[in-house]
Amino acid sequence: MNLVLLLEEDFTSAQRVRLSGRRFHHVRDVHRAEVGQALKVGLLGDRLGRGLVTSLGEAALELDVVLEQEPPPKLPLTLIVALPRPKVLNRILASATSLGAARIVLLNAWKVEKSYWKSPRMAEENLLHQRLLGLEQAGDTVLPELRLARLFRPFVEEELPALAEGSRKLFAHPGAPRPCPRDLREPVTLALGPEGGWVEAEAASFQGAGFEAVSLGPRILRTETAVAALAGRIFGDT
Amino acid sequence: MNLVLLLEEDFTSAQRVRLSGRRFHHVRDVHRAEVGQALKVGLLGDRLGRGLVTSLGEAALELDVVLEQEPPPKLPLTLIVALPRPKVLNRILASATSLGAARIVLLNAWKVEKSYWKSPRMAEENLLHQRLLGLEQAGDTVLPELRLARLFRPFVEEELPALAEGSRKLFAHPGAPRPCPRDLREPVTLALGPEGGWVEAEAASFQGAGFEAVSLGPRILRTETAVAALAGRIFGDT
Numbered sequence: 001m002n003l004v005l006l007l008e009e010d011f012t013s014a015q016r017v018r019l020s021g022r023r024f025h026h027v028r029d030v031h032r033a034e035v036g037q038a039l040k041v042g043l044l045g046d047r048l049g050r051g052l053v054t055s056l057g058e059a060a061l062e063l064d065v066v067l068e069q070e071p072p073p074k075l076p077l078t079l080i081v082a083l084p085r086p087k088v089l090n091r092i093l094a095s096a097t098s099l100g101a102a103r104i105v106l107l108n109a110w111k112v113e114k115s116y117w118k119s120p121r122m123a124e125e126n127l128l129h130q131r132l133l134g135l136e137q138a139g140d141t142v143l144p145e146l147r148l149a150r151l152f153r154p155f156v157e158e159e160l161p162a163l164a165e166g167s168r169k170l171f172a173h174p175g176a177p178r179p180c181p182r183d184l185r186e187p188v189t190l191a192l193g194p195e196g197g198w199v200e201a202e203a204a205s206f207q208g209a210g211f212e213a214v215s216l217g218p219r220i221l222r223t224e225t226a227v228a229a230l231a232g233r234i235f236g237d238t
Numbered sequence: 239m240n241l242v243l244l245l246e247e248d249f250t251s252a253q254r255v256r257l258s259g260r261r262f263h264h265v266r267d268v269h270r271a272e273v274g275q276a277l278k279v280g281l282l283g284d285r286l287g288r289g290l291v292t293s294l295g296e297a298a299l300e301l302d303v304v305l306e307q308e309p310p311p312k313l314p315l316t317l318i319v320a321l322p323r324p325k326v327l328n329r330i331l332a333s334a335t336s337l338g339a340a341r342i343v344l345l346n347a348w349k350v351e352k353s354y355w356k357s358p359r360m361a362e363e364n365l366l367h368q369r370l371l372g373l374e375q376a377g378d379t380v381l382p383e384l385r386l387a388r389l390f391r392p393f394v395e396e397e398l399p400a401l402a403e404g405s406r407k408l409f410a411h412p413g414a415p416r417p418c419p420r421d422l423r424e425p426v427t428l429a430l431g432p433e434g435g436w437v438e439a440e441a442a443s444f445q446g447a448g449f450e451a452v453s454l455g456p457r458i459l460r461t462e463t464a465v466a467a468l469a470g471r472i473f474g475d476t
Contacts, residue, residue, distance in 0.1 A: 098458075098460065098463060137460060183421065219336060219337070219377060219378065220376055221337065222336065225337065226466075228466030229469055231467055232471035232472075
């Protein structure tokens with residue numbers, strides 16, 4: 001937690017915040033905060049700043065907060081990922097958020113097991129929590145937009161063209177002759193397939209929506225590793 | 239497991255392999271292999287190829303193996319990471335291996351807790367196992383060299399200059415004025431600090447060894463995310 005992320009409902013007055021629960025325990029036990037110490041804080045959807053610890057009790061602490069700094073800019077990236085195994089989902093949401101993706105779409109695909117959509121990790125609370133963890137890691141306050149697309153074709157063929165308009169449109173497809181481009185200075189919409197890849201009908205849908213098939217090289221990377229490597233490659237100049 | 243990684247001792251004759259244990263269970267239960275099926279295989283330190291399942295028993299299977307393809311090239315990267323928490327160590331070893339780092343150094347630093355060096359995960363068997371998992375993921379056969387450097391100064395000041403000779407020498411240092419360079423076409427030695435960063439004396443040692451301080455941008459990334467993002471950024475053209 002490199003940032004104590006505050007919500008509107010934490011404020012007890014204009015500049016005074018009261019924290020209990022997970023954030024309190026983390027600040028007390030990991031940061032080992034004391035009265036008088038300043039912590040890096042940020043208000044969700046708003047600015048970053050400092051919070052001075054003014055009291056520290058058994059179950060809560062209070063901070064005097066000044067917010068004065070803009071959060072880091074987002075990458076102009078819409079990341080579309082085929083819904084991964086529940087075990088992997090949390091890591092991908094947190095790491096894509098920490099990298100600064102502006103928007104994340106979890107998409108169904110032929111090789112996505114149906115049970116993944118019913119995982120408890122798909123509860124709205126968890127989908128929010130994992131993104132908050134990513135913001136706390138990166139020192140950011142702005143949630144990436146999250147969309148769940150449970151039906152492949154209606155999403156890719158009907159919604160995606162508008163969603164991706166004005167961006168460079170790429171989908172990862174093993175064996176594609178073109179390598180993924182690098183150092184782009186434009187918005188990018190990038191789709192990563194499930195373990196085992198997109199089936200040909202899915203690749204055709206992406207192509208029909210104006211997406212270009214790109215190869216990620218000879219190595220097969222785990223999705224969260226691929227997301228980070230591609231973010232570094234595509235936005236190397238940001 | 240995108241590759242069944244074979245060891246010399248798995249061979250029962252020149253082209254015949256017998257597998258039991260973890261790889262047997264994975265091939266039987268996850269790949270759901272049957273007699274007559276061909277699997278992607280590779281011999282550790284050697285070539286890739288195909289293994290035809292010739293028998294499948296209760297506790298072992300046999301493959302007829304042909305090795306004919308070179309493994310993917312390594313990134314010309316020596317990655318130096320301050321020893322991370324045990325929980326994180328496995329992920330970093332596997333992901334850095336999957337990305338193709340040629341050499342990994344686990345380095346002590348002021349902000350590395352001493353107990354990390356005594357973790358059971360530091361056992362040689364585990365350090366090997368995690369790299370094998372990274373090779374199986376990526377479809378590679380060549381282990382990255384692994385070095386443990388338990389003493390910061392003797393390593394950085396005495397060994398590192400020779401180890402890094404002829405490479406571009408970079409160490410990540412929050413707030414450094416220069417951003418990490420991109421699209422390099424030369425060997426790179428890159429050092430990533432612990433949570434909390436390098437202390438000034440450590441930064442001075444790196445500078446004394448010819449290393450340049452580079453910034454990774456305004457976001458604080460988890461080490462394994464940073465490793466992948468930097469690999470993509472630095473070797474974007476490979």
